[in-house]
Amino acid sequence: MRVGICGLGTVASGVFNLLERNAGEISRKTGTSIKVAQIGARRDHPDVNSGDTPVTRNLFDVVSNPDVDIVLELIGGTDTALELVKQAISHGKHVVTANKAMIALHGDELFSLAAEKGVQVRYEAAIAGGIPIVKAIREGLAGNEINWLAGIINGTSNFILTEMERPGLNLSFAAVLEEAQRLGYAEADPTFDVEGIDAAHKLTILSSIAFGIPLQFDAMFTEGISRITAEDIRYADELGYRIRHLGITRKSSHGIELRVHPTLIRKDEMLAQVSGVMNAVMVGSDAAGRTLYYGAGAGAGPTASSVVADIIDIVRNPTSSIPNLGFVPESLADLAICPIASISCPVYLKVLVQDRPGVMARLTSILGDHDISIESLIQKDAHGADAAIVMITDDAPEHAINEAMLEIQSLAAVRGEVMRIRVAELAE
Amino acid sequence: MRVGICGLGTVASGVFNLLERNAGEISRKTGTSIKVAQIGARRDHPDVNSGDTPVTRNLFDVVSNPDVDIVLELIGGTDTALELVKQAISHGKHVVTANKAMIALHGDELFSLAAEKGVQVRYEAAIAGGIPIVKAIREGLAGNEINWLAGIINGTSNFILTEMERPGLNLSFAAVLEEAQRLGYAEADPTFDVEGIDAAHKLTILSSIAFGIPLQFDAMFTEGISRITAEDIRYADELGYRIRHLGITRKSSHGIELRVHPTLIRKDEMLAQVSGVMNAVMVGSDAAGRTLYYGAGAGAGPTASSVVADIIDIVRNPTSSIPNLGFVPESLADLAICPIASISCPVYLKVLVQDRPGVMARLTSILGDHDISIESLIQKDAHGADAAIVMITDDAPEHAINEAMLEIQSLAAVRGEVMRIRVAELAE
Numbered sequence A, B: 001m002r003v004g005i006c007g008l009g010t011v012a013s014g015v016f017n018l019l020e021r022n023a024g025e026i027s028r029k030t031g032t033s034i035k036v037a038q039i040g041a042r043r044d045h046p047d048v049n050s051g052d053t054p055v056t057r058n059l060f061d062v063v064s065n066p067d068v069d070i071v072l073e074l075i076g077g078t079d080t081a082l083e084l085v086k087q088a089i090s091h092g093k094h095v096v097t098a099n100k101a102m103i104a105l106h107g108d109e110l111f112s113l114a115a116e117k118g119v120q121v122r123y124e125a126a127i128a129g130g131i132p133i134v135k136a137i138r139e140g141l142a143g144n145e146i147n148w149l150a151g152i153i154n155g156t157s158n159f160i161l162t163e164m165e166r167p168g169l170n171l172s173f174a175a176v177l178e179e180a181q182r183l184g185y186a187e188a189d190p191t192f193d194v195e196g197i198d199a200a201h202k203l204t205i206l207s208s209i210a211f212g213i214p215l216q217f218d219a220m221f222t223e224g225i226s227r228i229t230a231e232d233i234r235y236a237d238e239l240g241y242r243i244r245h246l247g248i249t250r251k252s253s254h255g256i257e258l259r260v261h262p263t264l265i266r267k268d269e270m271l272a273q274v275s276g277v278m279n280a281v282m283v284g285s286d287a288a289g290r291t292l293y294y295g296a297g298a299g300a301g302p303t304a305s306s307v308v309a310d311i312i313d314i315v316r317n318p319t320s321s322i323p324n325l326g327f328v329p330e331s332l333a334d335l336a337i338c339p340i341a342s343i344s345c346p347v348y349l350k351v352l353v354q355d356r357p358g359v360m361a362r363l364t365s366i367l368g369d370h371d372i373s374i375e376s377l378i379q380k381d382a383h384g385a386d387a388a389i390v391m392i393t394d395d396a397p398e399h400a401i402n403e404a405m406l407e408i409q410s411l412a413a414v415r416g417e418v419m420r421i422r423v424a425e426l427a428e
Helices: A011-020 A023-028 A061-066 A080-090 A102-117 A134-138 A153-162 A171-182 A197-211 A230-238 A300-316 A359-369 A398-409 B010-021 B023-030 B058-065 B082-088 B100-117 B133-140 B155-163 B173-183 B199-209 B230-238 B300-316 B359-369 B398-409
Strands: A002-006 A036-041 A070-073 A094-097 A146-150 A240-253 A257-265 A278-285 A289-296 A346-356 A374-381 A386-394 A414-424 B004-005 B035-040 B068-072 B093-095 B146-154 B243-251 B255-266 B278-285 B289-296 B347-354 B374-381 B386-393 B414-423
Touching: A002 A011, A002 A061, A011 A023, A011 A036, A011 B058, A023 B068, A023 B155, A036 A240, A061 B289, A070 A080, A070 A300, A080 A094, A080 A102, A094 A102, A094 A300, A102 A197, A102 A230, A102 B004, A102 B058, A134 A146, A134 A197, A134 A278, A134 A289, A134 B133, A134 B300, A153 A171, A153 A230, A153 A278, A197 A240, A197 A257, A197 B230, A230 A240, A230 A346, A230 A374, A230 A386, A289 B023, A289 B230, A300 B133, A346 A359, A346 A398, A359 A374, A359 A386, A359 A398, A359 B100, A386 B230, A398 B146, B004 B010, B004 B058, B010 B023, B010 B035, B010 B133, B010 B300, B058 B082, B058 B359, B068 B082, B068 B300, B082 B093, B082 B100, B093 B243, B093 B300, B100 B199, B133 B146, B133 B199, B133 B278, B133 B289, B146 B199, B155 B173, B155 B278, B173 B347, B199 B243, B230 B243, B230 B347, B230 B374, B230 B386, B230 B414, B289 B300, B347 B398, B359 B386, B398 B414
Parallel strands: A002 A036, A002 A070, A070 A094, A257 A414, B004 B035, B004 B068, B068 B093, B255 B414
Antiparallel strands: A146 A240, A146 A278, A240 A257, A278 A289, A289 B289, A346 A386, A346 A414, A374 A386, B146 B243, B146 B278, B243 B255, B278 B289, B347 B386, B347 B414, B374 B386
């Protein structure tokens, strides 16, 4: 099989070098060799010695090159990338991509074009870097009905939250973000990562392959981590929890939940052990129960690992009938995505109040009025005459929490903004 | 595709019921239906309503039944099972099995028979129950050179060790084993599980698919957990470690390490978080780095999940060219398995001594004589005039440790047996 590489950035250079370095090992595993027939890139990469591999500055040469069987789309973005992939498919070539945004936003269209042409579009590298999570869900758990999944699928925000956890340092979000930028873990404009958009792209895809639904990025609820303070992390710790930026998708009686937000998880959960830039996805399914997949979520090596795994899959099974989303297209179910207001979960509430008699009674009676019961509560001295009241509620409907928060916010004794962080209750 | 089920015990009943319960979901994923054409079982199972599925008391009917495309070997053991599988292959049928002992001991022969006949023999369910670990290694990480893997692959021994960890209870191995037997987690004769034989079967297979070597169960080093005491667990905890019964296989300059033994792991390792009957395997590879796979290692549901995943794989890719061990047979490398005496790792040493002057000096000078340096050391009062000296050494060759242990054991002040537990240093 001959591959053509579009792009020569970090990921593409990793792929080129991995194919070269492990050529022997790969041919032991496939009984054949994988040859890079052409690289299309606007510029060279310092880590790549392309040797006698033909290089073109016009990426569109690659997708029409008759010597190319599999096109690797590794330029990212959704404009040129999309056009490249469409043309590659129309030329009857298989496609392997690491492009989460393109798959999340245009996957349905691409998959139907690919089905017409009888070619494969593979995207293991789009989600959670080196973790073979797409394979695990589409194939390894294919006998199961999947009930939910929850994942740490953005290394940047996980790095920030777990750095903020470091005891005694009281690091702010802003301070750690700066550190992450210095270390190259966060972009100059960190919005995509810390506001959960990147995670939302990945979760969109995970939700589709878990439940067999069309890709619905627009229906996602997304909340970032920039409002989380070192104090929240400390209080959560005292209550037995850690805070992670989770992507959660779940079948409920209202439809499919699809949400990315900061989340409290009990400390003894495997997901709570995931720190730094690592990723992990836990899947709850009817036969296998809970399974978890953990590894590096980004970087040249891990991403290249998944791209090359996809290439090897195509080499081994060029006529594979694994549907792109794991479900045959006619069977995709148009299940409704629940609006966030219809979900129900416990929440962490932090209310800063002037420490005067009767405040606690008012607070708890507002919660009671909305049928929200309190699972645990701590009161902490804050600056001056203020106190922080921190609670974990029992399971409660989002709309009830919203209404209660509005009422609490309007109390004269309440300072600043009431903070709510949802709590994940991961079923068995 | 039509399957024939051999056996109707816990696993087989789980498979039958899963195929039935999720028939709709499975046909959404495959575009076809999977029909059970025949069950061969010496007796019925209380949880299975076979309805109008033909049942035979002669298991060999199933493997020759022309209505059967895939034979599920779910009877276990290595006598009748082996004969059934051989006959199934000779009749040109694909085979799916959960039988680790059969694959570990006879896999090479079966795979070569299957290759001649152009059929698949799949065994995801043989290792770590519901965790798709075979798929992850053979496919998901196929682009990598794998350097090592370490796994908790026996739920019984993990349950025992983590129960013994419960603070304040000081539970002995024997007491927890009894509890495990009461709960159905351990057999009446627990040897297979607690002495590491079951884990060794699984590790044999994992090692072959990681490194592309023939199955070599006989070369395995195996040590059980029955000598671990609550005290060892407490001391390990003080030193920053937990004790797990690990299967470890690793490429070293001496060849392939292949060993199952109790192991100290640093508390912050993901593997140290795995408790109860859960399983997990961590894989160290050159591109993806460390990835971990976690889930239930046994039980009807999880095992059935993996059996059905294998069936679905065959349905989707009946002509798949994934080699049985992940490497094409001609490429299997006859790498030497290192004898345990040639490995090198840090160890935990516990020496019970009469608390008199000079003992510590003798001890440490013996270690020094063998070029073994001490990483950390605690001394604890034991019963009466005795003291326990507990050390973690730096990396040291096994033969040096063995010699030092002999000398220490011969000291007049030493009571009882010197205890050695190897420490896992999991590379990045």
